[in-house]
Amino acid sequence: MNVRLYTIPGSHPGVAAQLMLARKGISFKRTDLFPVISRLVVRGLRFPGPTVPALKIDGRRVQGSREIARELERLRPEPALFPADPEKRAAVEEAERFGDEELQHPVRQIIWWAFQRDSSPLRSYSEGARLGIPIGIAVRTAAPIIALEKRIHEATDENVRADIAALGGLLQQVDDWVAAGILDGEELNAADFQIGPSLRLAMTMQDLRPMIEGRPAGRLAMRVQPEIAGDFPPVLPPAWLQPLGSEPAAA
Numbered sequence: 001m002n003v004r005l006y007t008i009p010g011s012h013p014g015v016a017a018q019l020m021l022a023r024k025g026i027s028f029k030r031t032d033l034f035p036v037i038s039r040l041v042v043r044g045l046r047f048p049g050p051t052v053p054a055l056k057i058d059g060r061r062v063q064g065s066r067e068i069a070r071e072l073e074r075l076r077p078e079p080a081l082f083p084a085d086p087e088k089r090a091a092v093e094e095a096e097r098f099g100d101e102e103l104q105h106p107v108r109q110i111i112w113w114a115f116q117r118d119s120s121p122l123r124s125y126s127e128g129a130r131l132g133i134p135i136g137i138a139v140r141t142a143a144p145i146i147a148l149e150k151r152i153h154e155a156t157d158e159n160v161r162a163d164i165a166a167l168g169g170l171l172q173q174v175d176d177w178v179a180a181g182i183l184d185g186e187e188l189n190a191a192d193f194q195i196g197p198s199l200r201l202a203m204t205m206q207d208l209r210p211m212i213e214g215r216p217a218g219r220l221a222m223r224v225q226p227e228i229a230g231d232f233p234p235v236l237p238p239a240w241l242q243p244l245g246s247e248p249a250a251a
């Protein structure tokens with residue numbers, strides 16, 4: 001099988017795709033793309049949409065972390081990413097949908113907002129990236145890309161403040177699914193791989209880590225993705241963080 005993954009360094013759904021490929025034991029090559037430019041490249045490669053992760057498997061194109069999960073399951077059913085029992089599968093699919101549609105984006109908005117406030121941590125997030133140019137140059141020339149990303153993802157003060165205020169509820173939902181055995185079970189499933197990298201990326205932010213790490217959601221993130229590049233010193237306005245409190249809602 002000839003498999004190539006197109007992603008952006010640090011992309012949480014990109015990490016989800018990599019972890020699922022690894023779980024299936026499918027070896028793959030990876031092309032790291034610059035944010036924004038990725039949109040042109042991915043379109044140029046004739047994928048239907050502009051985003052990563054985008055996967056080429058023996059010439060076929062599969063785009064989107066949830067579509068990739070299903071295609072990998074079809075190609076190599078074991079180890080399974082979805083439970084065989086229909087009811088359990090529906091629960092995992094709902095958690096996976098939540099991870100994709102409700103959790104991914106706020107984390108994306110918060111981190112791009114933060115990079116526009118302070119781009120110096122970008123170097124730490126680029127560790128291990130293969131962008132084809134020296135990381136130092138990539139980082140020094142990143143300002144226009146960061147500004148565009150902030151605009152593309154509507155990472156405005158208002159949205160990011162609302163994202164942070166809503167984060168407690170999202171974390172509680174993940175904790176509840178862990179307690180119900182839908183997440184963080186014996187074998188990791190597609191929802192674990194979808195949700196874990198978003199939480200893990202959020203945990204690279206020193207502002208957010210204390211609210212996540214001590215609770216089931218944080219333990220899930222560490223299990224799914226023990227290693228991650230990137231460390232963001234405090235950058236978010238303390239007033240925005242207040243709704244989260246300093247203690248997790250439920251440990």
Ligand SMILES: N[C@@H](CCC(=O)N[C@@H](CS)C(=O)NCC(=O)O)C(=O)O
Pocket residue numbers: 008011012013014035036037038039050051052053063064065066100104108149152
């Ligand atoms: N929900 C989609 C999200 C894909 C997505 O938005 N990917 C981002 C990277 S995390 C992207 O391609 N961004 C292009 C850009 O930022 O210019 C998935 O899970 O595949």
